[in-house]
Amino acid sequence: MPPSKPASQRARKVPAMQVAPGREHRPLGEREMDLYRIPNEMWIAVFEAMGNPSDLFKVILTCKHFYALAIRVLYRDMQWTDPFLFASNSRFWEHQDQSMFEVPRSLKISLSLMNPNPYGRYDPSAIVVEPDGTYNLAMNNISPGMMHLFHHSLNGRFEPKRVNYYASPAMYDAITTSVSSFTMLRELIFHNSDLPYSIFTAIKSLRCLRHLSIQNSILPLVRVAPDPTLSELPITELTLWSNKGDSDMMLHSNHTYILYLCTAKHLRTLRIDWNSVTGRFLSLKHPAHQVELPTSLVDVTLRFPSTKIWPAEGEETRYPIDPLGAFLSNSPGIKRLTVINRRVAFDFPLTVLPNLDYYIGPFSTVLSILTNRPVRHLEITDFDRKLDDFVHILPIVAEIKPTLQTLCVFMRGWDDEILFALTTLFSDLRKIRIKYETGYPSEQTLLSLGAQFLYRFPRLETLHIYQAQPPAPPPSLFENDRAAGPSRPRSRGPQADPRDQEVKELILPWKRHCPYLREVQVVEDSVWRRAFDGDEWCKRPLQSDPADKYNVLH
Incomplete structure (x- = not known):
């Protein structure tokens, strides 16, 4: 029988502390922080400060509590830049209640549409993806014996050829339906996309939409007259850049159709390519389209054609553009004007732009804009100017x-x-x-x-x-x-x-x-x-x- 320990070394019986069911009692210095004691609002603020969506996605996988709080933050700003991304994302929305559809505030769509019938025989590296994420190689006339077309010879070696994934017409219909379901959407961006005609109906259903951007996209075929009800859209910011479509001389031009977005009554910011089509429309001189432009415009960005097509400096110092002068005359509330890709001076009446406060533009337009206008802020955008140029113009x-x-x-x-x-x-x-x-x-x-x-x-x-x-x-x-x-x-x-x-x-x-x-x-x-x-x-x-x-x- 082992000797008994002294009384001072005997273990004392400590009464057990009341511990919540399912939680193990640990000494005070080893206790974990109770996540439930931190207010939900504080956690949401932390999640909103996380700039990388992949980091936020890892957070929602940690526990059910974080999932319930962070899932709405994760889906507040969405991007559909890949057909497979949309397919996986659409499966998530199939099991959500109506309140979740009110979460998204911003959506960027960058998907190309391609009909496989005319293209499949000539470009087997183009894969058309269906709404469920599947794709059928037979649609592109690809057989196992043609898989060598996916590779090209480089220095005697065969390297994989880049494969491009496109959305099928059925997937684009699903995209249009999904856009309409996000009733609280405030920002919608189309970039490098093919726009279906049904997208205009989807846009009109978004009563909270404020920012709309369509750039580097292919406009849909239009066989009807422009929709004058587009002026009732609640958008305040519009971007239309580098889009491809029909000539405005056609009976139903998709370029002219989409320009009716510029008639939104509450529009305050407009970014647009300035060319013959927009010039005739916005100057109100188009013989077939007499519209009323909003009087609320305060910020306008005009992107002219590349500078290489304009006369070289010294050959012509002034270049009158009557449609532009007419457009700016009809928009006296403009306070901020940005000009891109412009080399020759403007020739405006002094009554144009009476409230201009901020001007961003090329070197050659500065003096013609500043004269008799209340400009207080100036940014010269040329990046090839030497000191001598500034020494001459700054005085x-x-x-x-x-x-x-x-x-x-x-x-x-x-x-x-x-x-x-x-x-x-x-x-x-x-x-x-x-x-x-x-x-x-x-x-x-x-x-x-x-x-x-x-x-x-x-x-x-x-x-x-x-x-x-x-x-x-x-x-x-x-x-x-x-x-x-x-x-x-x-x-x-x-x-x-x-x-x-x-x-x-x-x-x-x-x-x-x-x-x-x-x-x-x-x-x-x-x-x-x-x-x-x-x-x-x-x-x-x-x-x-x-x-x-x-x-x-x-």
Whole structure:
């Protein structure tokens, strides 16, 4: 018999604590956090802050509680960029109640429609997908003996050929039905898509729709007169870019049909390609279509044809465009105008654009726009200008608009002289952005920036000086990226950089010269911000411009 332990070493009987059924009792330091004690609203706020949908998808797989809270956040912004993605997503909606159909707020559709009959024999790498996600190789006349057509020879080796997946007509009908079922949808984007005629009926059923974008898409065949009831749509923001369709000279032109979206009574923002079709329609000079344009327009972006088809500078300095002048004359409420791909000056009456406050456009149009208009914010979009070009035009701009508050330029190569020009001519600037393609400011320039230049801008709030690449051209209409699978938005957080401390020490003294300075950008992918005077500078991720999703070149 083993000897008994001393009383001091004997185990004491501790009364058992009351533990909830199904939960194991652990010491206080080892207890897990009770997820149910955190309010649902706080969890939802956390889920909404997660920028990557794949991360959020992993969260909803952890437990039923997170699934119930995060599933609505996950389906608030949807993307159908692949036929198989739509097929798998449609199975989810088959078992949801009506309240779930009120969750989606934004939907992007990027699917191509193809009839397999005319194309299957000539392009066996094109696969047509049905609504349930299945596809029949026989539809494309593909047999096991023809599988070699999916490969091509490269350096003596056979490499897999890229396979493109297209939606069948039945899948497009299912897409139209699905769009109509999302009754609370506020944003709808079609990109690289084929539009069925039934999509207009679906759009009219969305009474909460505010933002509509149709770009790089093929317009549906139309055999009826335009629908005047499109003016009753509740949309406030419309984008129509790089779409392919019939000529407006046809009896029932799909280009003219879709332009009736521009007659929405509450439209405030319009982004559109300016060509002969839109010119005749929006100038109210189309002989067959007399419409009434909304008077609520305040923000207009016009994308002209590529600059290579316009006269070279020096050959013609002014180019009158009567339809454009007529359109702008009929829209006196415009406060922000953006012009893309334009090289020659406008020839407008001085009464056009009486309320223009913000202008974004090429170098050659600046003087004709600023004259006799209340412009306070100016962005020059040319990315191939040298210092001599700015030295010539900035004194004239300063004479016309000495109280300019925003000035943004893009230089081919960095030169310190641009800073001397700005400090001499514009003392009331609130925002300065200087982007350059090559070169960089010297260390001495950066160290003396506050004492030598910034003190001349006592009201400066935003300063951007960084190296950037010229904007890429718009994507081709026939670019098909469905084979690579659905695209997912990626969250860009502030990355740790060993130079961050140096940047912070560089901008700290600037508050002495510019007490209102709140934002500084010295690299392309991040900014430094502070909330108020005396606040600490913090590196933040660069917030993307809301217009980026519409391919605005800036």
